[in-house]
Amino acid sequence: xxxxxxxxxxxxxxxxxxxxAGTQSRNTDPENDPWEGxxxxxxxxxxxxxxxxxxxxxxxxxxxxxxxxxxxGNFFRNLDAPITFINQVLQGKLKQGGTTAGRFLLNSTLxxxxxxxxxxxxxxxYYNEDLGQTLAVWxxxxxxxxMLPFLGxxxxxxxxxxxxxxxxxxxxxxIGGNVRWGLFLVRGIDTRARYLDQDAELxxxxxxYVLMRDVWLQNRxxxxxxxxPPLQDYDLYLEDFDEEPDTGAGNTP
Amino acid sequence: MMFRGLLLAFAxxxxxxxxxxxxxxEPVALVETITGHIFAKVSENLEEYKAEPGKLEALVRDExxxxxxxxxxxxxxxxxAGRGLAPEKVDEFATVMSNLxxxxxxxxxxxxxxxxxxxxxxxRGELNEKxxxxxxxxxxxDGREAPVDYAFRKTPDGWKAFxxxxxxxxxxxxxxxxxxxxVQASGIDSVIERIGSGQLEIAE
Numbered sequence: 001x002x003x004x005x006x007x008x009x010x011x012x013x014x015x016x017x018x019x020x021a022g023t024q025s026r027n028t029d030p031e032n033d034p035w036e037g038x039x040x041x042x043x044x045x046x047x048x049x050x051x052x053x054x055x056x057x058x059x060x061x062x063x064x065x066x067x068x069x070x071x072x073g074n075f076f077r078n079l080d081a082p083i084t085f086i087n088q089v090l091q092g093k094l095k096q097g098g099t100t101a102g103r104f105l106l107n108s109t110l111x112x113x114x115x116x117x118x119x120x121x122x123x124x125x126y127y128n129e130d131l132g133q134t135l136a137v138w139x140x141x142x143x144x145x146x147m148l149p150f151l152g153x154x155x156x157x158x159x160x161x162x163x164x165x166x167x168x169x170x171x172x173x174x175i176g177g178n179v180r181w182g183l184f185l186v187r188g189i190d191t192r193a194r195y196l197d198q199d200a201e202l203x204x205x206x207x208x209y210v211l212m213r214d215v216w217l218q219n220r221x222x223x224x225x226x227x228x229p230p231l232q233d234y235d236l237y238l239e240d241f242d243e244e245p246d247t248g249a250g251n252t253p
Numbered sequence: 254m255m256f257r258g259l260l261l262a263f264a265x266x267x268x269x270x271x272x273x274x275x276x277x278x279e280p281v282a283l284v285e286t287i288t289g290h291i292f293a294k295v296s297e298n299l300e301e302y303k304a305e306p307g308k309l310e311a312l313v314r315d316e317x318x319x320x321x322x323x324x325x326x327x328x329x330x331x332x333x334a335g336r337g338l339a340p341e342k343v344d345e346f347a348t349v350m351s352n353l354x355x356x357x358x359x360x361x362x363x364x365x366x367x368x369x370x371x372x373x374x375x376x377r378g379e380l381n382e383k384x385x386x387x388x389x390x391x392x393x394x395d396g397r398e399a400p401v402d403y404a405f406r407k408t409p410d411g412w413k414a415f416x417x418x419x420x421x422x423x424x425x426x427x428x429x430x431x432x433x434x435x436v437q438a439s440g441i442d443s444v445i446e447r448i449g450s451g452q453l454e455i456a457e
Contacts, residue, residue, distance in 0.1 A: 028434065120397070206435045214430050215422050222421020227400055231386055232426055234404070234416070240332035 028210055032217060033145040042147035043209050049150065050192075054199075057192035069190070071115040076187050078107045078114025080128070083165045087129035091137045096127050128223060131165050132158030136224045145213055153216035280405040280412045283320060284387045285373045291316050292371045295362050302363060309359045317358065322406065322413035323351040329415065330429045334436035342441050349448045354417075354424070372398070383407055387414075 027036050064072070081104035088097035103119040103126070111118040120126060135157050136143075143157035154162065166172040171183050205211040221229045294312060295302060302309040327347035328335060335343060370392040376385070385405050390398040404416035404423075416425040436444050 028430070206431045210430050211427070214427050218422045218426065219420055225421075227421075228388075229421055231384070231404055232416075232423055234329055234384070234425070237329040237332055237425070237429065241328045241335045 039147040053192055057189050060189050061193040072190050074117045075114045079170050083169050084129045087134045090134045131161035133224050280385055280387045281376045287316050287320055288371050313359045314355050320414050322415045323347045326415045329425045332433045334433045346445055349445050
């Protein structure tokens with residue numbers, strides 16, 4: 001995507017939203033989401049956009065036969081391989097980087113530009129890395145949640161990192177002009193179509209914003225730790241429960 | 254000499270027997286037995302269960318529930334919203350939550366169109382006196398695997414699972430952040446009623 005254009009959009013949306021009256025002051029997770037008020041506005045903005053995007057995604061989902069849709073997914077996943085490779089190297093995961101390089105070569109050739117995931121069929125592992133994860137591994141572990149216009153959930157660390165990743169992805173660096181825009185558009189619709197199943201669940205939640213945030217942040221943690229994040233601190237949850245309020249009943253000294 | 258050999262063999266036998274016994278109670282073995290059984294049944298009777306999901310729910314309830322510490326999960330989910338609640342209310346809440354879990358687990362199993370398979374990974378680290386995690390990999394479409402982990406704790410009745418973590422997303426944490434504020438806002442009864450009537454189904 002044209003980075004400059006995206007930045008302009010983000011700034012415009014930001015200005016638009018900060019102009020909105022009626023700031024919500026509730027804060028459901030001050031530690032991970034101190035910008036909740038702003039984020040909720042961007043969330044609402046994205047929901048508005050979704051009124052247009054969703055019908056397109058539904059149409060796409062209906063027209064596309066499932067194998068073809070899988071192929072499109074494989075194609076985009078393969079295009080991300082160079083991003084994964086570079087970040088594996090940056091994180092010192094050289095052996096896994098080799099696997100990713102091999103996977104990319106195989107799928108781009110035998111797999112017909114990545115539409116067929118021959119590597120997975122041969123049992124070659126799939127990894128997913130990006131600059132946000134690299135920064136986390138390098139020590140920038142905790143970053144505040146940040147809802148991006150159009151793009152959805154992210155963090156203060158991952159949002160800009162994503163833009164840097166785009167510079168050296170094949171879509172951003174090799175393919176140019178209208179093809180790039182076309183690819184960007186199809187990818188957006190394809191990605192949205194993949195989340196259609198979860199729409200009903202999100203709608204039924206008590207607080208869809210919080211659900212999306214919690215699911216995204218937990219899954220992000222899972223990616224950063226390559227599928228093996230530490231367990232939650234459950235004792236902390238329990239302390240919340242056990243701490244009986246002092247009723248004072250029958251307790252007079 | 255022969256006596257010593259015999260003694261040694263006997264000692265080996267005993268220690269092996271003891272070893273086997275402790276192993277059978279350990280979380281990894283528990284998950285292996287129970288999920289293995291459920292998955293085998295699903296692979297066998299997929300069509301039947303698709304026609305009558307109630308049958309699968311009954312199976313999951315009978316097999317999985319004894320493994321779970323639903324009251325502990327309920328307390329974790331309620332957090333500070335559970336302070337000062339009558340124990341019966343917490344139990345009632347635990348029951349509706351476990352019904353929800355059973356129904357979601359069952360419908361998740363039915364989403365696999367063909368053969369389902371599960372791999373339980375060996376115990377790695379973290380096995381301490383109190384808490385541990387069992388990692389499993391569930392085979393989904395085209396050879397890809399979804400990681401499903403179970404968090405266990407040691408209770409007087411042995412090891413019990415109290416959280417399910419799918420692709421890093423914890424059942425307890427996710428429900429907690431939805432339910433805790435809602436209990437505080439509209440009360441436990443309204444939440445129990447809403448979950449019981451199947452209106453609250455949170456994605457995982």
